[in-house]
Amino acid sequence: MLAWLWTRLSEGGARVAISGRALSRFPANDIERLLRAQVLIEERKADTWSVCAECDCGLDARPVEQLGDAFRACCPHDQAEDMILQKDDLRRFSVDxxxxxxxxxxxxxxxxxxxxxxxxxxxxxxxxxxxxxxxxxxxxxxxxxxxxxxxxxxxxxxxxxxxxxxxxxxxxxxxxxxxxxxxxxxxxxxxxxxxxxxxVLDPPSSVPRLVVKLSAQSITLDGRRLDLPTQMFALFRLLIEQSSKRDPVLKNQEIETQTGRPPNQIIRDLRKALVSCGLTSDQAKALVATVHARGYRLGLAQAEVVVEP
Structure with missing residues (x-):
């Protein structure tokens, strides 16, 4: 939950408001613990809701009416556009x-x-x-x-x-x-x-497994130099860059957009190039791992990779 909160603040700014619905994915005990510690601060409940996406009513926000235990965000033009809300939808939290x-x-x-x-x-x-x-x-x-x-x-x-x-x-x-x-x-x-x-922070390895020198288009894996053709190096670099992101999978559509070739074909050629550099077929498949129905990912942990200019 802590990492999720930090991500929300990073994306929306330190003053972003977090709804009760967004927090409902987490155990109630975790939320209560952060409220007691004043990490989360409950603000005044929302009494308005955003207008319909295509509405021309001229309102800045829709009024909210309570209906028993539920609430309705009312559209002044079309009742069919009213939204039924739950209590958590109206709860708002800030973060210290x-x-x-x-x-x-x-x-x-x-x-x-x-x-x-x-x-x-x-x-x-x-x-x-x-x-x-x-x-x-x-x-x-x-x-x-x-x-x-x-x-x-x-x-x-x-x-x-x-x-x-x-x-x-x-x-x-x-x-x-x-x-x-x-x-x-x-x-x-x-x-x-x-x-x-x-x-959990592990100190970076003093001897990384994979070293990439961008200016020389040079790759060394476990002390073995991998001399890849320019197109294969560019694809391998995309895999490395993606591996440092939250989702380490380089998606099929991104591969096709970046290379202009079907993903399965160019990945097959990359693995063949790695085998030509001395890797076994199994090692090449482990290094460029398949993620079923999504794409491919680098088969190494981020801490095992060093990229040099």
Whole structure:
């Protein structure tokens, strides 16, 4: 739930209102716990609803009338367009961002104090391995002029991990160039045996399995150089870029749009090229894994991959 809340704030802004219906996907005990901790703050119930998509009534919002335990958002022109709402639809919650950051830090058992470093950027503490962890609404905040300098001033010589909602390959490369190891928040929240999601940060591998040098179009896997043709390298790069996102699957339609070829054919050619570089057929299929009815994904964890300019 914590990662979900952070994602909503990252996408909608720190002042975004969250409806009771949106929160209904989570256990009531979790919501009550965050209300008691004042991470979630219940606001005044909504008394209006958005107008019909094609309505020309001139109203900014529709009035809401109560009908027993239900509510109706009334359309002044067409009663058939009225919407029946439940009580949760009208509940509205805001989020105390600083308390949410503190809660995320506590879920990962990070040591040290939580502090806001810059606009939209927080220091959450240190991992047991000695990495300083920062959390940012937007990855762009971390590559803004002076951002890394401000983080360095706050954490000193410690190695730095950064957690964001949405991470592009370009920004991931830029952050690694300045010694910051980036992670998407969805990738570092994991459910424990009790079903509770917690922040889990493993230090990046000192010897990554896959190293990609973009300028040289060079790929090294477990010490073996993979010399791919230009078109195959471009496709492999798309897989790597997608692997750093919340949904690591490169969809079939995206492959066809980017390459102009049917996905199954060009993926078959990529695997053949990997076999020509010395991989077995099974290794090539594991590296470029099929996701049934959706597309393909890189068969390595994000921490096992390093992309260099």
């Amino acid at each position: 961002v600083d308390r949410l950051v503190t809660r995320i830090s506590a879920s990962g058992n990070l040591g040290g104090a939580v502090a806001r470093i810059a606009e939209g950027v927080w220091l959450m503490g240190d991992t047991p391995s000695g990495h300083a962890v920062v959390l940012s609404f937007d990855a762009e905040n971390l590559v803004a002029p002076g951002a890394v300098m401000a983080i360095r001033a706050a954490v000193g010589p410690k190695p730095i991990m950064a957690i964001v909602h949405d991470l592009s390959l370009t920004i991931a490369v830029r952050l690694r160039e300045v010694g910051v190891e980036p992670h998407e928040i969805a990738a570092v929240f994991k459910a424990g045996s009790d079903g509770v999601e917690r922040l």
